[in-house]
Amino acid sequence: MSKRRPYVRPMAGWWRKNPFFVEYMIHEGTALFVAAYALILLTGLVYLAHGEAAWNVWLEGLKNPWYIAFHWLALAAMCYHTYTWFKIMPRTMPPVIVGGKRLPDFAITGSGLAVAVTASLAMFGLVWGMAR
Amino acid sequence: MSENQRIIEIEVLRYHPEKDKAPYQQVFQVPFTDDMSVLQGVQYIKDYLDGSLSFRWSCRMAICGSCGMMINGEPSLSCETFLRDYYPARVRVEALAHFPIERDLVINMEGFIEKLESIQPYIIPKEPRTLAQGEYLQTPAQLGAYEQFSSCINCMLCYAACPQFGLNSEFVGPAAMALLHRYNVDSRDGGKAERMELVNSEEGVFNCTAVGYCSEVCPKHVDPANAVNQNKTNSAADYFMRFLTPKGGAK
Ligand code: SF4
Ligand code: FES
Numbered sequence: 498m499s500k501r502r503p504y505v506r507p508m509a510g511w512w513r514k515n516p517f518f519v520e521y522m523i524h525e526g527t528a529l530f531v532a533a534y535a536l537i538l539l540t541g542l543v544y545l546a547h548g549e550a551a552w553n554v555w556l557e558g559l560k561n562p563w564y565i566a567f568h569w570l571a572l573a574a575m576c577y578h579t580y581t582w583f584k585i586m587p588r589t590m591p592p593v594i595v596g597g598k599r600l601p602d603f604a605i606t607g608s609g610l611a612v613a614v615t616a617s618l619a620m621f622g623l624v625w626g627m628a629r
Numbered sequence: 630m631s632e633n634q635r636i637i638e639i640e641v642l643r644y645h646p647e648k649d650k651a652p653y654q655q656v657f658q659v660p661f662t663d664d665m666s667v668l669q670g671v672q673y674i675k676d677y678l679d680g681s682l683s684f685r686w687s688c689r690m691a692i693c694g695s696c697g698m699m700i701n702g703e704p705s706l707s708c709e710t711f712l713r714d715y716y717p718a719r720v721r722v723e724a725l726a727h728f729p730i731e732r733d734l735v736i737n738m739e740g741f742i743e744k745l746e747s748i749q750p751y752i753i754p755k756e757p758r759t760l761a762q763g764e765y766l767q768t769p770a771q772l773g774a775y776e777q778f779s780s781c782i783n784c785m786l787c788y789a790a791c792p793q794f795g796l797n798s799e800f801v802g803p804a805a806m807a808l809l810h811r812y813n814v815d816s817r818d819g820g821k822a823e824r825m826e827l828v829n830s831e832e833g834v835f836n837c838t839a840v841g842y843c844s845e846v847c848p849k850h851v852d853p854a855n856a857v858n859q860n861k862t863n864s865a866a867d868y869f870m871r872f873l874t875p876k877g878g879a880k
Pocket of ligand 1 (some may be wrong): 780852
């Protein structure tokens with residue numbers, strides 16, 4: 498009879514075993530903030546549909562210090578998400594050949610981040626301009 | 630042995646199926662010199678301390694891909710990892726993660742071999758070619774499209790780095806997918822449609838959640854995560870192609 502008895506190690510708690518996996522889990526976790534924020538905006542839309550009075554109630558609600566604290570937290574989470582998202586981007590796309598040479602990873606990550614920052618600032622400026 | 634001989638502790642995960650119910654740690658005191666790799670450390674154990682220790686190795690120069698182990702929790706080639714970098718702390722060595730342990734540091738790689746076979750790792754010509762037609766010619770750009778993915782040495786470090794493979798051993802996984810991609814993007818090859826069926830399948834690329842650690846640990850800079858993720862796009866394109874062309878896309 499065969500003496501073989503391959504031992505399969507358990508996977509429980511796998512993501513705590515390596516700093517790389519911890520970072521991955523934080524990255525995935527910050528996506529929840531993105532989802533939560535989408536829900537908040539969606540609620541605002543529902544209130545808006547109910548007329549101006551309802552909309553103002555929603556706006557007033559946003560001034561709650563807990564809500565403001567959440568906004569800061571969500572902003573931090575989204576910044577981290579954006580950073581790790583573009584960090585992994587070179588691994589997810591076909592090679593970009595520029596002038597016969599392959600674009601290095603940092604150039605791809607860098608341009609991704611630059612676009613994200615520019616788009617966010619433009620959006621911020623636009624909304625700021627409309628609100629005044 | 631010289632006066633200033635240093636001793637490092639090597640903790641090994643042992644498992645002998647004929648007597649052990651489960652793996653356990655065993656610590657060895659190993660005298661070492663600055664030029665000694667972790668592989669040489671475990672070889673010392675086998676030669677002088679415990680002859681029953683089992684592990685795989687061959688080339689000692691990071692080219693055969695046999696000596697992969699978890700070293701302090703990181704998938705590494707033990708022949709290119711040096712004891713001096715851990716001293717005076719203890720070094721922990723363990724069989725490659727996510728694979729069944731056959732004995733001590735030896736893993737069961739049957740599943741991986743089957744996967745390598747399943748991707749048809751050879752050129753499937755577009756059409757029969759006669760000797761008179763001579764050899765295939767490729768431009769440097771055509772070579773560049775697949776060259777990096779052909780450097781794989783089958784060390785399986787990327788599998789030990791992939792939690793999705795650990796959770797579902799059916800997943801084709803990084804190295805096999807990199808090799809599949811290597812043939813699919815080779816200008817001489819015509820087997821893409823056949824291989825895409827595997828890419829699109831339950832065992833295929835969509836098991837990957839872009840953790841990316843596989844590419845981090847790869848000793849040959851194959852970047853298997855890139856091959857896997859490029860094929861997510863290919864798979865999606867393949868899916869939509871079937872609606873556009875009667876013969877397009879895999880079945
Ligand atoms: S892709 Fe890299 S890590 Fe994976 S088996 Fe090949 S050489 Fe090893
Ligand atoms: S012994 Fe060949 S790769 Fe380490």
